[in-house]
Amino acid sequence: MANGSAAVASAKVLAILGVVAAVLCAPAAAGLPRVAHESAKDDGKLSLLVVGDWGRKGTYNQSRVAEQMGRVGEKLDIDFVISTGDNFYETGLTGVDDQAFELSFTNIYTAESLQKPWYLVLGNHDYKGDVLAQLSPVLRKIDNRFICMRSFIVDAEIVDFFFVDTTPFQLKYWTHPKGDHYDWREVAPRGKYISNLLKELDVAMKKSTAKWKIAVGHHTMRSVSDHGDTTELVQLLLPVLKDNGIDFYINGHDHCLEHISSRDSPIQYFTSGGGSKAWRGVFQPNKDKLQFFYDGQGFMSVQLDQDQADFVFYDVDGHILYQYSQKSLKKTHHPSYVTDE
Ligand SMILES: *[C@@H]1O[C@H](CO)[C@@H](O)[C@H](O)[C@H]1NC(C)=O
Numbered sequence: 001m002a003n004g005s006a007a008v009a010s011a012k013v014l015a016i017l018g019v020v021a022a023v024l025c026a027p028a029a030a031g032l033p034r035v036a037h038e039s040a041k042d043d044g045k046l047s048l049l050v051v052g053d054w055g056r057k058g059t060y061n062q063s064r065v066a067e068q069m070g071r072v073g074e075k076l077d078i079d080f081v082i083s084t085g086d087n088f089y090e091t092g093l094t095g096v097d098d099q100a101f102e103l104s105f106t107n108i109y110t111a112e113s114l115q116k117p118w119y120l121v122l123g124n125h126d127y128k129g130d131v132l133a134q135l136s137p138v139l140r141k142i143d144n145r146f147i148c149m150r151s152f153i154v155d156a157e158i159v160d161f162f163f164v165d166t167t168p169f170q171l172k173y174w175t176h177p178k179g180d181h182y183d184w185r186e187v188a189p190r191g192k193y194i195s196n197l198l199k200e201l202d203v204a205m206k207k208s209t210a211k212w213k214i215a216v217g218h219h220t221m222r223s224v225s226d227h228g229d230t231t232e233l234v235q236l237l238l239p240v241l242k243d244n245g246i247d248f249y250i251n252g253h254d255h256c257l258e259h260i261s262s263r264d265s266p267i268q269y270f271t272s273g274g275g276s277k278a279w280r281g282v283f284q285p286n287k288d289k290l291q292f293f294y295d296g297q298g299f300m301s302v303q304l305d306q307d308q309a310d311f312v313f314y315d316v317d318g319h320i321l322y323q324y325s326q327k328s329l330k331k332t333h334h335p336s337y338v339t340d341e
Contacts, residue, residue, distance in 0.1 A: 032162075032200050033152040037117070039079055044305050046156050047076040049114075051299040052084030052218070052252025053123065054275025055104035061297045061316050062276035063108060068318035069299055070111020076301055079156070080116045081109075084252030084272055085123030085167075085218030087148070092122075092129020092183075096138045106143045119163065120148040123218040123252060124182075127167045131183040151197055153204055159212040159304055162201060162246070166217035168193050169232040198240055205244035211306055211328060214248045215241055222262070222269045224293055225254035226282040241267060247309070247326075250300075255280055257298050257313045259291040259324055266329065270311060272300040292322040 039046060049069055056062050073081075088100050109118075126134055133139075139146050150165040167173065168187050173180075187193050205213060219230040221238060230253075241249060242265045252273035260269040269288070274297040281295065296315060303310045307328050313321040 032204055033149055035119070035147070035152060035154045037080065037154050037156040039157060041077070041079075044158065045303060046159060046305070047078045047301065047303045048080050048082060049073055049076075049078055049299055049301050050082045050084060050216075050250055050270075050272040051275045052271075052273040053086040053255050053277070054083070055086070055088035055100065056276040057100070057103045058108055060277040062104075064316040065275055065297050065299055066108045066114075067111070068314055068316060069109065070113055071318055072299075072301055072314060073111060073113030073116075076303065078113060078116060078301075080154075081114060081118045081145075082161070082216060082250070083118060083120040083148075083275075084216060084250060085121045086125045086252060086273075087120055087123065087134065088129065089125055089276075090128070092126040092131065093133045095130050096133045096136050098129075098133070101139060101142060101146075105146065115145065117147055118145045119152075119154055119161070119216075120146065121163050121216060121218050122148065122150065122165060122167060124167045124170070124173060127173070127182045127184075128180050129183065132185060151201070155210070158210060158306060159214055160205075160208045160210040162205060162213070162215045164201065164215055164217040164237065165197065166219040166230070166233060166237070166251075169236060170219060170230065171232060194236060198236060201237075202240050202244065205240070205246065208244075212248075212304055212309060213244065213246045214250060215246050216250045218251060219253045220251050220269075220271060221249050222260045222286055222288045223251075223254045223271055224258060224260070224283055224285055224290055225256045225271070225295070226280045227254050228284055229286055238267075256296070257292070257294040257300065257321065259311070259313075259322065260286075261289040261291055263288050268324075268326070270300060272298075272313075274298040291324065294321050 152163050154161040173182050220227055221233050222229050248268050250270045255273045255278040257274050258271040278297045298315045301312045309326045311324045315321055
């Protein structure tokens with residue numbers, strides 16, 4: 001019976017991957033890769049989980065977080081999972097045959113409800129390994145959930161997710177790598193990569209007619225924890241997000257859970273980086289408005305429909321730590337608003 005429903009679930013994933021494969025064959029000149037995520041439900045609601053900074057073979061409470069994700073994922077009947085990066089510690093994958101892939105991913109997120117597509121960005125720790133291996137479609141032969149790309153769009157009808165490869169932005173990785181080796185193949189030179197990426201994001205965001213627009217990256221925009229704000233993202237990426245009415249920016253990198261409101265735009269910042277090692281014990285306020293901060297492990301759920309977006313943070317026991325809801329401000333796209341007039 002469990003096998004039967006797992007087979008159905010993996011058939012669903014395969015159907016979705018058919019779309020992914022088709023999209024990925026599109027020529028590079030067509031802009032950012034685009035994945036069409038068609039909801040299997042007809043209530044118009046999208047549910048997903050967000051976890052970041054996790055791949056430690058189950059240690060540092062990774063397994064406890066995974067178990068609670070399974071329970072919450074089932075309760076919310078989630079459509080997919082987002083990873084905000086640092087998928088494999090300490091130094092990414094060594095190749096497509098690295099056992100860490102199974103030990104930190106396949107064998108950890110085993111719950112039935114998590115057998116959905118996982119859309120993943122790369123973190124700085126992933127860049128310390130073989131990046132091309134982590135991006136390789138060969139990994140989907142081992143576990144077909146794993147959809148990791150550099151920068152791409154997931155079009156989930158009422159919402160467009162813009163996944164952004166943020167590691168190349170951080171200048172110090174290029175100028176002061178210390179003992180670390182970063183795999184910049186297909187990225188260097190930095191300036192050209194970033195300007196192309198920002199242009200492609202701007203074009204895609206301007207074209208988007210989705211009700212909600214959400215950007216996802218590994219690095220913090222605003223954070224009160226260890227890494228603080230990422231200056232390069234505030235200078236280079238944030239103006240593009242602001243210009244294009246992005247509602248939310250979701251990231252990892254700091255191993256905590258936090259919600260910060262912007263003082264100079266409607267953008268809300270969410271950090272979900274509590275997938276394993278946490279409890280850093282650092283708190284440094286910044287200029288934006290801190291709404292919530294938890295220094296320990298956990299994850300986030302997001303539920304969206306035409307009218308409302310709901311964010312919830314959970315700890316390692318699945319207890320709700322914090323909830324935030326936002327009504328959609330963009331009424332012009334609302335069908336019932338049009339008929340009411
Ligand atoms: C695991 O989570 C519990 C509950 O939050 C915490 O007390 C403990 O320190 C965590 N363990 C590690 C290794 O972080």
